[in-house]
Amino acid sequence: MTEGMNVASQRLTVLQGQYKVSAGPRVELSTVLGSCVATCLYDPEVELGGMNHFLLPEPPASHNRGEVDVHYGVYLMEMLINEMLNYGARKDRLRAHLYGGANIRAGMQQIGTANADFARNFLLRERIDLVREDLGGTNARRVDFRPSSGMVRCRTVASSDAPEPKPQPVFRPVPRGEVDLF
Incomplete structure (x- = not known):
């Protein structure tokens, strides 16, 4: 747990x-995770941060490449x-x-592990420093992140508090006209 987390005046749920x-400086981004993973990114020089919350690592090969589907970490990252x-x-x-990537339900596909592995590998490929992780296990987590300072509080919560994985609508980019490349 990071000290100084008690001064938020605006909590935004991701x-x-x-x-x-x-x-x-008074914004806190919060989420509750089961098998999903949240990435908290922070640039200390400009005191700017952000959080995402993804359900699955990457779309299957049969997925239409022209569609952005916010279920997937590859897009949200x-x-x-x-x-x-x-x-x-x-x-x-x-x-x-x-944070996240738990395998809450025994006997189910190890989605949490796949999400955690994807997130670590993505950061490695993109050369983004991973300074802290709390991934895996069987417990849900609540994450509170101060984007302007980079401070994070992560604690386990009852697995029943984790949201049920449910697909969100697919985002399809609006065509912006045709481009000829030479």
């Missing part, structure tokens, strides 16, 4: 398939990073925390 970015870059963060300064 649900499955969402990401949020803020530099507000890129969306979070790009949004932070839009607000002045630099990729070489980003620091990451990873």
Whole structure:
């Protein structure tokens, strides 16, 4: 647990398939995770941070490549990073925390493990420093993140508090016209 977490005046919940970015000094991003993974990114120089919450690592090969589906970490990781870059963060300064990836239901597919492995490998490929993780196990977690300071509090909660994995609508980009490449 990180000290100084008691000064939030605005708590924003990050649900499955969402990401949020803020530099507000009194903003706290919160989520509850079971098998899902949340990535908390922080750029200490510009005091900007963000969190995502993804349900699955990557879409199957049969997935239409022209669609962005916010169930998947591969999209939410890129969306979070790009949004932070839009607000002045630099990729070489980003620091990451990873949470969740539990395998709550015995005898079920190990989705939590797949999510955790994907998140670690993604950060490694993108050369983003992983400074803390609390992944795996069988317990749900509640994560509270202060994006402007990079402070995080993670605690276990009853597995019944974790949201049921439920697909969100697929986001289809709006066609912006045709482009001829030479």
